Amino acid sequence: xxxxxxxxxxxxxxxxxxxxxxxxxxxxxxxxxxxxxxxxxxxxxxxxxxxxxxxxxxxxxxxxxxxxxxxxxxxxxxxxxxxxxxxxxxxxxxxxxxxxxxxxxxxxxxxxxxxxxxxxxxxxxxxxxxxxxxxxxxxxxxxxxxxxxxxxxxxxxxxxxxxxxxxxxxxxxxxxxxxxxxxxxxxxxxxxxxxxxxxxxxxxxxxxxxxxxxxxxxxxxxxxxxxxxxxxxxxxxxxxxxxxxxxxxxxxxxxxxxxxxxxxxxxxxxxxxxxxxxxxxxxxxxxxxxxxxxxxxxxxxxxxxxxxxxxxxxxxxxxxxxxxxxxxxxxxxxxxxxxxxxxxxxxxxxxxxxxxxxxxxxxxxxxxxxxxxxxxxxxxxxxxxxxxxxxxxxxxxxxxxxxxxxxxxxxxxxxxxxxxxxxxxxxxxxxxxxxxxxxxxxxxxxxxxxxxxxxxxxxxxxxxxxxxxxxxxxxxxxxxxxxxxxxxxxxxxxxxxxxxxxxxxxxxxxxxxxxxxxxxxxxxxxxxxxxxxxxxxxxxxxxxxxxxxxxxxxxxxxxxxxxxxxxxxxxxxxxxxxxxxxxxxxxxxxxxxxxxxxxxxxxxxxxxxxxxxxxxxxxxxxxxxxxxxxxxxxxxxxxxxxxxxxxxxxxxxxxxxxxxxxxxxxxxxxxxxxxxxxxxxxxxxxxxxxxxxxxxxxxxxxx
Ligand code: COA
Ligand code: NAD
Numbered sequence: 107x108x109x110x111x112x113x114x115x116x117x118x119x120x121x122x123x124x125x126x127x128x129x130x131x132x133x134x135x136x137x138x139x140x141x142x143x144x145x146x147x148x149x150x151x152x153x154x155x156x157x158x159x160x161x162x163x164x165x166x167x168x169x170x171x172x173x174x175x176x177x178x179x180x181x182x183x184x185x186x187x188x189x190x191x192x193x194x195x196x197x198x199x200x201x202x203x204x205x206x207x208x209x210x211x212x213x214x215x216x217x218x219x220x221x222x223x224x225x226x227x228x229x230x231x232x233x234x235x236x237x238x239x240x241x242x243x244x245x246x247x248x249x250x251x252x253x254x255x256x257x258x259x260x261x262x263x264x265x266x267x268x269x270x271x272x273x274x275x276x277x278x279x280x281x282x283x284x285x286x287x288x289x290x291x292x293x294x295x296x297x298x299x300x301x302x303x304x305x306x307x308x309x310x311x312x313x314x315x316x317x318x319x320x321x322x323x324x325x326x327x328x329x330x331x332x333x334x335x336x337x338x339x340x341x342x343x344x345x346x347x348x349x350x351x352x353x354x355x356x357x358x359x360x361x362x363x364x365x366x367x368x369x370x371x372x373x374x375x376x377x378x379x380x381x382x383x384x385x386x387x388x389x390x391x392x393x394x395x396x397x398x399x400x401x402x403x404x405x406x407x408x409x410x411x412x413x414x415x416x417x418x419x420x421x422x423x424x425x426x427x428x429x430x431x432x433x434x435x436x437x438x439x440x441x442x443x444x445x446x447x448x449x450x451x452x453x454x455x456x457x458x459x460x461x462x463x464x465x466x467x468x469x470x471x472x473x474x475x476x477x478x479x480x481x482x483x484x485x486x487x488x489x490x491x492x493x494x495x496x497x498x499x500x501x502x503x504x505x506x507x508x509x510x511x512x513x514x515x516x517x518x519x520x521x522x523x524x525x526x527x528x529x530x531x532x533x534x535x536x537x538x539x540x541x542x543x544x545x546x547x548x549x550x551x552x553x554x555x556x557x558x559x560x561x562x563x564x565x566x567x568x569x570x571x572x573x574x575x576x577x578x579x580x581x582x583x584x585x586x587x588x589x590x591x592x593x594x595x596x597x598x599x600x601x602x603x604x605x606x607x608x609x610x611x612x613x614x615x616x617x618x619x620x621x622x623x624x625x626x627x628x629x630x631x632x633x634x635x636x637x638x639x640x641x642x643x644x645x646x647x648x649x650x651x652x653x654x655x656x657x658x659x660x661x662x663x664x665x666x667x668x669x670x671x672x673x674x675x676x677x678x679x680x681x682x683x684x685x686x687x688x689x690x691x692x693x694x695x696x697x698x699x700x701x702x703x704x705x706x707x708x709x710x711x712x713x714x715x716x717x718x719x720x721x722x723x724x725x726x727x728x729x730x731x732x733x734x735x736x737x738x739x740x741x742x743x744x745x746x747x748x749x750x751x752x753x754x755x756x757x758x759x760x761x762x763x764x765x766x767x768x769x770x771x772x773x774x775x776x777x778x779x780x781x782x783x784x785x786x787x788x789x790x791x792x793x794x795x796x797x798x799x800x801x802x803x804x805x806x807x808x809x
Contacts, residue, residue: 111139113146118295119288120152124159129166132208136169137183140212144190154196154291157216158284163203164225165212170234170373173364180239180360183208184353187215187240188305196294196301198287201225201276206264210275211240214249217301218294220278220287221267227275228264232334234376235369235752239360243341244352245304250274251311252318252342259338260325274310305349315346331614332752333366367762371754374803375744378737378755382573383566385558386734394560395505401426401477403494405436405467408511409483411539414440417461418540419568424474425467433467440465443540471501479564481533482520483511486638491515492523499524507557509533513584514638517548517577527552531561534581535570536746537630544746545570546581571745576732579647583742585727586756589719591635592649592785594623595657597715598689599697601704604675605685610712617713618750624675625683627658628668632675636662651783653700660692715775718768721760721802725789728805736803761801769796 110126110133122143126136140157147155159165172178190197190212198218205213205227213219213227221227229238229246237243238259247255250273258265270276280286294301309315322339329335337359344355363369400416401424402409413423427433444458466473471494474480480502482494491510498508508530510520521530532548545565549558558574565572575581580588594607608622627635639655640662642648661667661674666688668674669681676683697704724739733739740755753759760768769788776786795802 109139109142110136111143113143115152116288118151118153119292120147120150120155121284121288122147122155122157124157124165125161127161129163129204130159130161130209131167131169132165132183132212133169134172136165137186141186144186148193152195153295154198155193156198156200156284156287156291157190157212158200158287159202163209164199164201164205165209166204167207167209167230168239170376173234173236173369173373178364180357184240184357187212191215191217191303191305193301196291198291198294200283200287201227201267202283204228204264206230207238207242208240211238211242211245214242214245214275214304217303218278218287218290219276220280220283220290221270221276222281222283223267223279225267225270225276225283226264227267227270228262229259230262230264232260232262232338233372233751235332235334235366235372236363237334237337237341237356237360239356239364241305241353241356243338243356244345244349246275247309247342247345248304248307248349252309252315252345253311255345256318256322256338256342259342260322260335309346312346319343319346329614331368331618333368334363337363367754368752371752371758371762374737374754374758375740375751378741379571379745381735382571382738382741383562385555385562385574388555388559392556392559394563395478395507395556397421397478397507397560397564399424399477399479401474401480403471403474403480403482403498404484405433405440406483406485407537408535408539409481410436410440410443411537411541412481412483412511412535413465414443414461414540415535415568415570417464420464421568422464422466424477425465426471426473427467427469430469433469437465437467471497474498475501475503477502477506479507479509479561481509481511486512486515488515488519491520495520495523495530496525499526502529505529507531507560509561511535514580514642518550518552521550521552528554529557531557532575532577532581533561534575542746543569543571544583544742545572546575546583546742546746547572548575548577548581550577571741573738573742573745574734575742576730578727578730578732579642582724582727582733582739583746585732586720586723586739586743587747589723590716591623591627591658592655593715593719595655596653596702597705597707597712598624598657598675598693599653599700599702600707601693601697602707602712603685604689605683606707607712607716610709611716613709614750616709617717618753620748623716628674628676628678628683631668631670632658632661633667649783653696653702654783656696656700657689657693660696661689664692714771717756717759718772718775719785721756721768722772722789722792724757724760725792725795725802728802728807729789729791731807734807736805740803757802761803765792765802766796766799769793 114121124130197216199213199216202222229242254273326335341356345352399422403426405425416423447453448458508524517532521527524530531553534546536542536544604624610616611619611622636658666673672678677686727733736757743749743755744751772788
C-alpha cells in the first residue's frame with residue numbers, strides 16, 4: 107500500500123498509519139487511504155485496529171483547502187467513520203499533538219482513545235465560521251455531555267489530555283500512546299465485549315438539555331451577525347432528539363455555513379496569516395541567525411512591553427536606559443504588570459519570577475555587546491534615533507541584528523546610521539507590545555535576507571503574527587489609518603459628531619470594530635497623534651492643506667489630549683466617554699476658518715468615507731511593493747487594529763462589496779466633495795481591477 111495511509115501488523119493487531127505532513131490534515135488522498143486501509147482490515151483476520159499517525163501530530167483536522175471546492179461533501183468521510191464505529195472488532199486511536207476538528211471526530215468514532223500527556227484536543231471549527239461537520243456535534247455530547255460539548259464547540263478552545271480524560275473523551279493517557287493503544291485493543295478483543303460506540307451512548311446530562319440549549323440560543327441571539335452560533339444551537343438541540351436527526355441537522359447547517367461570507371472570511375484569514383510568514387525570493391538554503399539573547403534600548407511604554415514579550419518566550423533580555431532612575435521606573439512598571447497578571451490568576455508567582463529573572467538592567471550601551479538582537483525603542487525623535495543607531499553600530503557584536511521600533515521614521519536612514527545596514531531593520535510592535543499580536547517587520551532597502559528570515563522566524567517563537575512591510579510613512583497599518591482618521595475629522599468639521607462616526611464603525615451591521623476612530627484617538631492620545639501629524643506635515647512630506655487633520659492639531663494646542671487629560675474628542679467621566687459640546691463648537695470654528703460647508707452624513711456615507719480611501723491606499727501599498735500581497739494587509743488589520751476576523755480584513759471586505767462599487771463611490775465623492783487635495787484620486791490598480799472585474803484579494807505582483 108502506498109500513499110499517505112499505510113497498514114502494518116503487530117501480531118493480530120492491524121495498525122493504520124496516516125502520514126500527511128505537516129499536520130496530517132484529511133485531504134481527499136488521506137480519506138481514500140483510510141478507506142482502503144479499513145477495507146483491507148475488514149477483509150483480514152486481524153483482531154483489532156489501531157489508528158495512528160506519523161509526524162508531529164494526530165490528524166489536526168479536515169483539509170481546510172477542500173472547503174472551497176464546489177463539490178465538497180463531508181458525507182463520504184462521515185460514512186467511513188460510521189463504518190469504523192460500527193466495526194464489531196475494536197478500533198483504538200493513538201493520539202498526540204493537536205487532535206483537532208476532523209481529527210477528534212475520527213478519534214470519537216473509534217472505540218478507545220489513548221493520548222500522550224501533552225495532547226491538546228478540540229473542535230476549533232467556530233474559528234473558521236463553521237460547526238464540526240463530521241458528527242462532532244453528535245458524538246461529543248454523548249461522550250462528554252451537552253454542557254461540555256457546547257463549551258468546546260462554541261469557544262473552539264482545545265483542552266488538555268488530562269482534562270479530556272475527566273470529561274470522558276479520552277480513555278487512557280500514556281507516554282507511548284500507540285503501544286498502549288495496541289495493548290488496549292488486544293485486551294478488549296480478548297474480553298469479547300462489544301465495542302463501546304459513542305453514537306449509541308445516552309447523553310449524560312440530558313436532564314439539563316433545556317437550560318443548555320436555551321443558553322446556546324441566547325448566545326446566538328446576542329450575536330446575530332455570527333451565523334455559526336445559531337447552527338451550534340440547532341445541531342446540539344437535534345443531538346437531544348436522536349443521532350440520525352442530529353446527523354441530518356449537522357450536515358445541513360454545516361453546508362449552509364460553508365458558503366457564508368463569515369466562514370470564507372475566517373478561512374481567508376487562517377491562510378493569510380500563515381502565508382504572511384513566507385518571504386518571497388529567499389534562497390532555499392537560508393539559515394536563521396541564532397537569537398539567544400536580546401537587548402532593548404529605552405524601557406518606556408514599548409520597550410517594557412517588548413522586554414516582557416521576549417522574557418515570556420524564555421529569551422534573556424538586557425534593558426538599557428539613560429539613568430538608573432529611568433531604568434528603575436521602567437522595570438517597576440514591568441514588575442507591576444507581572445504582578446497584575448499573577449493576581450488575575452493568569453500566571454503563577456513562580457513563572458512571573460522566572461520571567462523577571464531573565465531581565466538585566468544597565469545604563470550603558472556596552473552592556474549590549476553580546477546581544478544577538480538589539481531593539482531600539484527610544485523617543486520618536488530622528489536625531490536621537492540616529493545617535494542611538496550609531497552607538498549600537500559600534501557596540502554590537504558582528505552579526506548582531508539591530509532593529510528600530512519606530513512607528514513613522516525612515517528605517518533606511520536609521521539603518522544607515524548603524525554603519526551596517528544589512529544587519530538592520532524595523533520591528534514595529536503594537537501597544538501594549540506584550541499583548542498585541544501584530545508585528546510589522548520593516549524591510550530596509552539593504553536588509554540582508556537572512557536578517558529578515560531570522561526575525562520572521564523569531565516572531566513565531568514570541569507568539570506574534572508577523573507581516574513584512576517596506577519602508578514608507580506609517581508602514582502598512584498606520585499609513586492606511588491616516589486616511590481613516592483624515593475622513594473622520596473631515597466629517598466632524600462638516601457637522602458629524604464623533605459619537606455618530608464611532609457608532610457606525612462599532613456597529614456589526616457596518617463593521618464591528620471594538621472602538622471607532624474617535625474613541626481610539628482619545629485613548630492613544632491626541633498629543634501622540636498630533637505630534638506625528640505635525641512632524642509629517644512640517645517635514646514637507648505630509649499633506650499641506652491647512653485643513654488637514656485640523657481638529658486633532660487644534661485639540662493638541664488646547665492641551666486636550668484625550669482620556670489622559672479627561673477631555674479630547676470626548677469628555678471623560680473616569681474612562682467613560684461622553685459627548686463633548688466643546689468639540690462641536692471647535693469643529694464649527696475650524697469649519698468657518700477653512701470654508702467647509704456643513705453636510706448631512708448618512709451611515710452609509712460615514713462608512714464609505716472612512717473605509718474606501720483606506721482600500722485605495724492599500725492598492726497604492728500593493729503597487730509600490732510595500733506589502734507582498736493583499737492578504738498581508740488584511741492580517742495587519744485583523745491582528746493589529748481589531749478588525750473583526752469574520753469580516754476578513756479590509757481587502758476581503760472590499761471584494762465582497764465589489765471593487766467596481768468602491769471605485770464608483772470614490773468617483774462620486776470626488777465629484778461631490780471636490781478633489782482639490784487628491785484625497786479621492788483612485789489608485790490605478792483599483793481602477794484596473796474594477797475595469798476587468800477582478801478581485802483585489804487575488805492580485806499578485808507581476809514578478
Ligand atoms: N488544513 C489545511 N492545512 C492546514 C491545516 C488544515 N486543517 N492545519 C494546518 N495546515 C497547514 C498550515 O496552512 C501550514 O501550512 P504552510 O506551512 O504551508 O503555511 C501548516 O499546516 C502548518 O500549520 P501552522 O499553523 O503553521 O503550524 P502550527 O504547528 O503552528 O499549528 C495547528 C498547527 C494544527 C495547531 C494549526 O495549524 C491549526 O490550528 N490548524 C487548524 C486546525 C483546524 O481548524 N482544524 C479543523 C478544521 S475543520
Ligand atoms: P516612551 O516615551 O514611553 O519611552 C521611551 C523611553 O526611551 C524612555 O523611557 C526614555 O527614557 C528612553 N530613552 C530615551 N533616550 C534614550 C537613550 N539614549 N538611551 C536609552 N533610553 C533612552 O516611548 P514609547 O511610547 O515606548 O515609544 C518608543 C518607540 O516606539 C517610539 O519610536 C515610538 O514611535 C514607537 N512606538 C510607540 C507606540 C506606542 O503606542 N506608544 C507604538 C508603536 C511604536
